[in-house]
Amino acid sequence: MLTLHTAELLVPGAGSAPLTGGAVLVEGDRIANVGPYEDLAAVHPHARARRWPGVLTPGLLVRGADVLLERTYYPDDPYESAELGTDPISGADALEALKMTEVRWGHSARRGTQKLLARGVVAVAGRFTVPAVRTAVARSGLAILPPAPYEGAPALDPFAGRDAAEEAFHGVLEQGAPARFAVFAVPDPAALPVQGATTCVATVIGGRLLHRRR
Numbered sequence: 253m254l255t256l257h258t259a260e261l262l263v264p265g266a267g268s269a270p271l272t273g274g275a276v277l278v279e280g281d282r283i284a285n286v287g288p289y290e291d292l293a294a295v296h297p298h299a300r301a302r303r304w305p306g307v308l309t310p311g312l313l314v315r316g317a318d319v320l321l322e323r324t325y326y327p328d329d330p331y332e333s334a335e336l337g338t339d340p341i342s343g344a345d346a347l348e349a350l351k352m353t354e355v356r357w358g359h360s361a362r363r364g365t366q367k368l369l370a371r372g373v374v375a376v377a378g379r380f381t382v383p384a385v386r387t388a389v390a391r392s393g394l395a396i397l398p399p400a401p402y403e404g405a406p407a408l409d410p411f412a413g414r415d416a417a418e419e420a421f422h423g424v425l426e427q428g429a430p431a432r433f434a435v436f437a438v439p440d441p442a443a444l445p446v447q448g449a450t451t452c453v454a455t456v457i458g459g460r461l462l463h464r465r466r
Contacts, residue, residue, distance in 0.1 A: 253279075253300065254277060254278070254279050254284065254296050254298070254299035254300065255277070255278045255279075255299060255300045255301075255302060255459070256275050256276070256277055256278075256289065256292055256293060256296065256299045256300070256301045256302065257275060257276045257278065257302045257304065257308060257433070257435070257454075257456065258273065258274065258275035258276075258289040258301065258302070258303055258304065258308070259274070259303075259304045259305065259306055259307060259308035259435050260272070260273070260305065260306060260307070261274070261306070261307045261308070261440060261441075262274025262275065262276070262286070262307075262308045262425070263307060263308070263309045263310075263417075263418075263441050264286060264310075264424055264425040264426065265310055265418070265421060265423070265424030265425060265426075266418035266419075266421050266424075267418065268424070270307075270440070270441065271287075271288065273288055273289050273290070274286070274287065274288060274289065274308070275287065275288065275289035275292050275293075276308065276425055276431070276433060277292050277296060277299065278431040278456070278459045279459075280431075280459055281430060281431055281458040281459040281460075282428060282429070282430060282431055282459070283425060283426065283427055283428065283429045283430070283431050284427065285427055286425050286426060286427065302454075302461075304435040304453055304454055305435075305437050305453065306435055306436050306437040306438050306439070306451070306453065307435065307436050307438055307439075307440060307441055307444070308425075308433060308434070308435045309372075309417065309421060309425075309433060309434055309435075309436065309441065309444075310374075310421040310422055310423050310424060310425055310432070310433055310434075311372060311373065311374025311375065311421075311422050311423070311432040311433050311434050311455065311456075311457065312371065312372045312373045312374060312375075312410040312411075312420045312421065312422060312434060312449065313373070313374070313375045313376070313377065313397070313410060313420060313421070313422035314368060314373050314375075314376045314377070314406065314407075314408070314410050315376075315377045315378070315399075315400050315401075315402035315406060316377070316378060316402050316405075316406025317368075317376035317377060317378035317380075317389070317406070318378035318379055318380055318381070318399070319378070319405075319406045320364060320368075320376075320378075320406050320407075320408060321360075321361045321364045321365070321376075321378075321380070321385050321388075321389065322357065322361075322380060322381065322382050322385050323342060323347070324340045324341065324342045324360075324364070325340065325341040325342070325346075325347060325350060325352065325356075325357075325360050326340050326341075326360045326363040326364050326367065327339075327340075327341065328359065328363065340364075340408075354382055354383065354384045355384060357382050357384055357385050358382075358384030358385060358387065358388050361382075361384070361385040361388035361389060362388045362391075362392070364408075365388060365389055365392035365394060366392075366463075367408050368392075368394065368408060369392065369393075369394070369455050369457075369462050369463040370450070370452060370455070370463050370465070371408060371409055371410065371449035371450060371452050372410075372434030372435075372436060372449050372452040372455050372463075373394065373410060373434075373449075373455070374394065374395065374422055374423075374432040374433075374434070374455065374457050375394060375395035375396075375397055375422045375432075376389065376394050376395070376396060376397065377396075377397040377398065377399055377400040378396075378397075378399055379398070379399050380396070392462075393457040393458060393460070393462050394457070395422075395432075395457075408449075409448050409449045409450070410449055411444050411445045411448055411449050412448070414445045415445065416441075416442075416445065417441045417442070417444035417445055418441070420449075430458065431456060431457075431458060431459040432456060432457045432458065433455075433456050434452055434454065434455045434456070435452070435453050435454040435455075436449070436451045436452050436453065437451045437452075437453050437465075438451050452465065453465045
């Protein structure tokens with residue numbers, strides 16, 4: 253089935269000129285075409301249309317994901333919020349007090365991957381040593397890449413510490429490329445490092461809508 257994803261502004265990739273009213277045509281897990289929505293809709297009148305507010309960009313990459321998912325615990329809200337609060341927990345002493353097990357790390361990682369998907373992340377770089385965590389990441393749909401250099405502390409928000417949004421992009425939106433992208437409720441790409449990835453309204457991986465802000 254063909255699906256047309258369109259937003260007020262489309263940014264195909266780093267260094268690409270934004271396209272007003274642009275769209276991505278998805279077939280299966282691949283991008284079938286990219287261009288003006290009106291043109292693609294005219295050629296494919298039976299394609300399902302998904303209209304999003306804001307800016308549609310390539311999905312984002314997070315580096316240091318092993319720190320975020322194997323050395324950070326995400327409390328199970330609401331069941332643990334009264335005891336642990338809702339903020340992520342890190343630090344050797346705090347984690348030791350939690351008496352973490354592999355199973356508990358796996359549950360935490362699933363909650364962590366949902367937070368990443370809700371920020372437009374489609375790929376993570378890191379070396380996972382806890383089998384349950386690696387399984388949770390693989391099942392989430394996120395691509396797992398080898399560790400890559402990064403500055404500062406890893407963050408759930410790929411735009412944190414970035415001067416330009418394109419520094420966090422993973423891949424480009426072009427015909428034949430994997431259908432993985434995100435949409436953010438901002439007026440233009442320049443606003444992303446300021447307003448952050450929590451403005452994400454949709455994340456698509458492998459042609460599937462894995463996050464949609466309610």
